[in-house]
Amino acid sequence: MAGPTSGRSAENGGHKKRQGPGAFATAYLVIYNVIMTAGWLVIAVGLVRTYLAKGSYHNLYYSIERPLKFFQTGALLEIVHCAVGIVPSSVVLTAFQVMSRVFLTWAVTHSVREVQDEDSVLLFVVAWTITEIIRYSFYTFSLLNHLPYIIKWARYTLFIVLYPMGVAGELLTIYAALPYVKQTGLYSISLPNSYNFSFDYYTFLILVMVSYIPLFPQLYFHMLHQRRKVLYADRKKTE
Amino acid sequence: MDINSVVTEINRPRAQNDSPLSSRRATKASKKKPTKRATVYFEVEILDAKTREKLCFLDKVEPNATIAEIKNLFTKSHPEWYPARQSLRLDPKGRSLKDEDILQNLPVGTTATLYFRDLGAQISWVTVFLTEYAGPLVIYLLFYFRVPFIYGPKYDFITSRHSVVHLACICHSFHYIKRLLETLFVHRFSHGTMPLRNIFKNCMYYWGFAAWMAYYINHPLYTPPAYGDEQVKIAVIIFLFCQLGNFSIHIALRNLRPAGSKTRKIPFPTRNPFTWLFLLVSCPNYTYEVGSWIGFAIMTQCLPVALFSLVGFIQMTIWAKGKHRSYLKEFKDYPPLRSPIIPFIL
Numbered sequence: 183m184a185g186p187t188s189g190r191s192a193e194n195g196g197h198k199k200r201q202g203p204g205a206f207a208t209a210y211l212v213i214y215n216v217i218m219t220a221g222w223l224v225i226a227v228g229l230v231r232t233y234l235a236k237g238s239y240h241n242l243y244y245s246i247e248r249p250l251k252f253f254q255t256g257a258l259l260e261i262v263h264c265a266v267g268i269v270p271s272s273v274v275l276t277a278f279q280v281m282s283r284v285f286l287t288w289a290v291t292h293s294v295r296e297v298q299d300e301d302s303v304l305l306f307v308v309a310w311t312i313t314e315i316i317r318y319s320f321y322t323f324s325l326l327n328h329l330p331y332i333i334k335w336a337r338y339t340l341f342i343v344l345y346p347m348g349v350a351g352e353l354l355t356i357y358a359a360l361p362y363v364k365q366t367g368l369y370s371i372s373l374p375n376s377y378n379f380s381f382d383y384y385t386f387l388i389l390v391m392v393s394y395i396p397l398f399p400q401l402y403f404h405m406l407h408q409r410r411k412v413l414y415a416d417r418k419k420t421e
Numbered sequence: 422m423d424i425n426s427v428v429t430e431i432n433r434p435r436a437q438n439d440s441p442l443s444s445r446r447a448t449k450a451s452k453k454k455p456t457k458r459a460t461v462y463f464e465v466e467i468l469d470a471k472t473r474e475k476l477c478f479l480d481k482v483e484p485n486a487t488i489a490e491i492k493n494l495f496t497k498s499h500p501e502w503y504p505a506r507q508s509l510r511l512d513p514k515g516r517s518l519k520d521e522d523i524l525q526n527l528p529v530g531t532t533a534t535l536y537f538r539d540l541g542a543q544i545s546w547v548t549v550f551l552t553e554y555a556g557p558l559v560i561y562l563l564f565y566f567r568v569p570f571i572y573g574p575k576y577d578f579i580t581s582r583h584s585v586v587h588l589a590c591i592c593h594s595f596h597y598i599k600r601l602l603e604t605l606f607v608h609r610f611s612h613g614t615m616p617l618r619n620i621f622k623n624c625m626y627y628w629g630f631a632a633w634m635a636y637y638i639n640h641p642l643y644t645p646p647a648y649g650d651e652q653v654k655i656a657v658i659i660f661l662f663c664q665l666g667n668f669s670i671h672i673a674l675r676n677l678r679p680a681g682s683k684t685r686k687i688p689f690p691t692r693n694p695f696t697w698l699f700l701l702v703s704c705p706n707y708t709y710e711v712g713s714w715i716g717f718a719i720m721t722q723c724l725p726v727a728l729f730s731l732v733g734f735i736q737m738t739i740w741a742k743g744k745h746r747s748y749l750k751e752f753k754d755y756p757p758l759r760s761p762i763i764p765f766i767l
């Protein structure tokens with residue numbers, strides 16, 4: 183945007199003091215993360231049980247639809263945590279990550295019934311489930327200052343497979359939704375109307391898919407970099 | 422008023438070349454050539470702020486050399502870093518020195534160490550504003566005249582049957598022509614340049630929004646305002662009032678700063694009633710700017726215009742708060758009644 187900020191923003195150096203949350207906030211965060219870990223464990227168990235009972239991996243979505251919606255929506259609180267400062271992550275980045283998943287859960291999978299039968303849904307559900315179980319337990323143990331190495335290792339390693347798997351599932355699901363969205367005009371607003379505004383959900387979904395192209399590699403390499411930093415630093419310490 | 426002139430004095434670089442004191446001291450130090458003006462020269466070394474690598478060593482720098490002059494000397498050995506992209510600091514992580522700062526007034530010995538940071542490619546502030554503002558002007562007109570490949574061949578170059586569409590085009594063009602002329606002839610900017618990459622960001626914002634708004638306002642399926650001429654009339658009055666207000670503030674800010682200087686003063690209301698808003702807010706030009714866009718949104722009854730007003734309002738509020746804070750910091754006697762952008766509220 184125009185002018186002044188660009189000139190001024192360079193001034194503040196990073197002198198933020200790293201300060202943990204207070205006792206009350208810590209207690210709350212532990213509870214939140216325990217509940218979220220448990221929630222995603224429920225989803226995992228649900229998936230496995232239904233798979234064993236049915237003997238087929240098709241249509242597993244229906245068995246875990248409710249807890250998936252509930253706990254994925256519950257992740258919105260993470261944005262609040264960052265916003266009020268009890269979690270020291272970037273609000274914008276967290277919001278972006280959480281919103282993109284909530285979007286996929288509600289605005290695609292929930293809204294377009296036809297895609298719920300697709301196997302691609304299972305692809306991202308499994309990827310999310312494993313990722314979230316590890317991530318929330320990572321936070322829980324970190325808050326309690328007892329982080330087992332295996333969890334840290336898993337958090338910074340499994341994404342190498344899980345992340346592309348999730349992305350593939352998400353993209354295939356959106357792609358599968360496209361013809362139905364076009365056919366029904368879902369969430370679309372057309373002219374003329376008294377707000378003089380139109381919205382084409384079909385085009386929007388295509389743009390969302392295109393936006394994965396620049397974003398995915400960036401995030402993936404960022405994570406690889408983090409991995410090297412976190413895990414390599416440990417190895418150095420033990421030596 | 423008295424205080425203002427004092428402030429002007431402080432901020433203006435003092436001309437010290439002919440100060441009797443410094444020349445007397447100089448003759449004492451080297452008695453050999455009393456006729457030729459001799460000086461105790463300073464040595465300046467310039468290190469990279471990140472790597473601490475020595476980039477340049479200047480011996481024999483005049484004590485009254487300004488930072489701008491040192492930047493010029495530095496450029497001679499490193500032509501790729503022209504003065505505008507240099508930031509020189511006393512501390513690697515500290516604040517940039519001003520171009521007007523004078524070497525011997527800085528807390529350094531006769532050997533000064535300065536830390537250099539590359540600010541990146543620079544582009545003149547005026548160029549940035551001209552590209553930013555010429556874009557929306559042209560883009561809007563493309564939609565207004567319905568050039569081919571936008572609304573379908575049936576509508577090419579066919580004018581809208583709604584009079585408000587023509588009025589909106591006049592207002593939009595007027596707004597950006599005003600801004601272009603102000604950039605050229607009214608504003609006295611204190612920054613010469615800004616980083617090149619900002620221009621991409623800024624143009625995306627202004628050009629993108631202009632295209633988005635223009636697309637709907639000039640659309641063949643455009644729906645005119647719900648309350649008809651009444652609504653349009655009120656909107657035009659709001660728009661024009663705020664445009665005049667915005668212009669008045671820009672003139673007042675111009676008159677606050679003598680030509681060629683970079684000083685900042687406390688702005689006060691002048692004889693022009695539009696500037697009386699200075700009694701209540703620090704950045705009335707932003708207040709009027711937001712008002713103009715609200716007027717335009719009411720006139721066109723178009724949601725994207727309302728969104729543009731909202732985003733502009735948020736951005737200008739952030740700037741106004743920053744500017745308000747720096748006024749409070751710089752001027753002990755800053756009028757306490759003022760808010761940044763909206764009287765008594767924000």
Ligand SMILES: NC(=O)c1ccc[n+]([C@@H]2O[C@H](COP(=O)([O-])OP(=O)(O)OC[C@H]3O[C@@H](n4cnc5c(N)ncnc54)[C@H](OP(=O)(O)O)[C@@H]3O)[C@@H](O)[C@H]2O)c1
Nearest residue numbers: 184608609610611612674677678684685686706707710733
């Ligand atoms: N629609 C939008 O989204 C949007 C966004 C931003 C701006 N605008 C428009 O663009 C106009 C200019 O924006 P801006 O951000 O450059 O406005 P600004 O910061 O208020 O500055 C306007 C001019 O006055 C000078 N000035 C400001 N305060 C001064 C003081 N106390 N003493 C002496 N001179 C002073 C500035 O010089 P410096 O170079 O020292 O600052 C600049 O040349 C706005 O008024 C608004 O109409 C629109």
